[in-house]
Amino acid sequence: MTKAEIVDSVYERVGGFSKKEAAEVVEAVFDTMKEVLADGEKIKISGFGNFVVREKKERVGRNPQTGAPIPISARRVLTFKPSQVLKGILNPHRVGGLDDDEDDDLDEAPQAAGARD
Amino acid sequence: MTKSELIDAVARRSKITKSRAEQVVNCIFDTMTASLERGEGIEIRGFGSFTVRKYKSYNGRNPRTGQTVPVPPKRLPFFKVGKELKELVNDESDEPSTP
Numbered sequence: 001m002t003k004a005e006i007v008d009s010v011y012e013r014v015g016g017f018s019k020k021e022a023a024e025v026v027e028a029v030f031d032t033m034k035e036v037l038a039d040g041e042k043i044k045i046s047g048f049g050n051f052v053v054r055e056k057k058e059r060v061g062r063n064p065q066t067g068a069p070i071p072i073s074a075r076r077v078l079t080f081k082p083s084q085v086l087k088g089i090l091n092p093h094r095v096g097g098l099d100d101d102e103d104d105d106l107d108e109a110p111q112a113a114g115a116r117d
Numbered sequence: 118m119t120k121s122e123l124i125d126a127v128a129r130r131s132k133i134t135k136s137r138a139e140q141v142v143n144c145i146f147d148t149m150t151a152s153l154e155r156g157e158g159i160e161i162r163g164f165g166s167f168t169v170r171k172y173k174s175y176n177g178r179n180p181r182t183g184q185t186v187p188v189p190p191k192r193l194p195f196f197k198v199g200k201e202l203k204e205l206v207n208d209e210s211d212e213p214s215t216p
Binding site (some may be wrong): 001003009014016024026028029030031032033037040041042043044045046047048049051052060075077078079080082086089091094 | 118119120123126127130131133137138140141142144145146148150152153155157158159160161162163164165167169189191192193194195196198201202203205206207208210
């Protein structure tokens with residue numbers, strides 16, 4: 001699926017937008033998300049997942065061909081953590097929830113408990 | 118930023134009502150979820166791509182007790198950040214990254 005298909009979906013299902021307007025508003029959504037993430041802020045989409053910017057310290061990597069050590073500079077990377085809801089949708093036959101780490105909202109907002117839909 | 122803050126930002130940016138912006142944002146993530154549910158990946162140029170990864174069953178461990186527990190097969194969404202966004206995120210940091 002590409003952005004064009006998402007635009008079609010918005011055009012057909014939301015209604016009241018021309019194709020061009022639908023394309024613009026979809027663009028606005030992703031542009032807004034990009035700007036927020038570029039600022040280092042996380043984005044939490046309940047029912048879908050969290051986009052989180054993580055600070056990585058400098059570390060030593062290796063050239064996989066030669067095994068020679070090479071420094072990997074400190075950097076910020078973007079990670080996506082799918083919500084339990086999305087995981088459940090992808091695994092409909094599993095009961096009792098999907099194992100692991102329920103730390104979606106750990107580093108923030110105790111009020112976020114139960115905010116998931 | 119939460120989904121409702123994203124909705125507010127989109128409403129302002131696109132000069133549409135919050136209610137319309139909410140429908141748009143929900144439609145986008147619903148459409149993306151449906152694609153992943155079908156096992157179909159999503160590519161948003163400049164942002165990133167989502168794929169569905171299949172995992173076979175394996176034996177995991179309860180980290181607290183060290184006990185072996187069987188993990189049944191599962192599908193998980195995987196996000197790979199796009200080049201443009203990757204650079205945007207990293208360029209905000211103090212250290213200039215090498216191009």
